[in-house]
Amino acid sequence: MATKQAITPLPDESSEESGPSKEEVFEVLSNRRRRQTLHYLLQKDDETATKREVSRQLAAWENDEPIDMVSSSERKRVYIALHQTHLPKLADAGLVDYDASQGTITLTDACHDLDVYLDVVPENELSWSQFYLGLGGLCLALTALAGLGLVPFDGVPGLAWAGLFAVAVTVAGGVHYLRDNQHQLGVDAEPPLLGEGE
Known part of the structure; x- marks a missing residue:
């Protein structure tokens, strides 16, 4: 009588628990405000910031002005978008820990594992x-x-x-x-x- 051997399935990329999938990373990084949020947090010593700090800095970058010149309406527009869309997406991808009640954002180890860089090829240039x-x-x-x-x-x-x-x-x-x-x-x-x- 032939014995049955168990077949071990090949590992699936989507089943890995080591961080976000490639698709999630590309989705998260497809948005400028999410990239800028990660950029800002990576520059901070403790890699933690408040939603207010991040929204002020992003508004300054978007409006090409010093951070102390950002108007409340410019900051509020970014703040609302971060709160409603971008920070939850970053948290869902496992790249940040986001405490909505406290308004704090902290990078996770998964973000460091990415070693993310984006090679931009401007128009009319060679890759x-x-x-x-x-x-x-x-x-x-x-x-x-x-x-x-x-x-x-x-x-x-x-x-x-x-x-x-x-x-x-x-x-x-x-x-x-x-x-x-x-x-x-x-x-x-x-x-x-x-x-x-x-």
């Missing part, structure tokens, strides 16, 4: 993947020209070509690293410019 593809194509073309013995490429030693390619990739990687840091939430005083939409 980094396109840039690296072009750099690789250029290096391959130069290698082929040198390999075919075409002048002046044949006069450059192979080690010099290798050094040139290594420098090009290292410089490109350094620029990419610095640019990514500029688009990381919580790094600079101003939030990264990531499009519109409240």
Whole structure:
């Protein structure tokens, strides 16, 4: 008689309890005010703020004015949107602990696990993947020209070509690293410019 073996199902991404799903993260980060809220909290030493503090800072960023110049109507508009929509969504995704009665917001460990950064490609600019593809194509073309013995490429030693390619990739990687840091939430005083939409 054949014995039955238990079949272990493959792990499902949606069943992981380590934090929000990718879909939840993309949904949360699709909104500017939610990104700005996370950005603001990441800058604070205790990663906690009141709803009033957050609404004043977001209103200042939105109106491109100093925080002490924010009007009560500008702050109230942001405050209501945070209370009714954005803070509950951040809390539901597990990125913040939101106490609506006290008006306090605190980042959770799940937010830190994301190591969130957004690579924005402004209109009419290359993405980094396109840039690296072009750099690789250029290096391959130069290698082929040198390999075919075409002048002046044949006069450059192979080690010099290798050094040139290594420098090009290292410089490109350094620029990419610095640019990514500029688009990381919580790094600079101003939030990264990531499009519109409240």
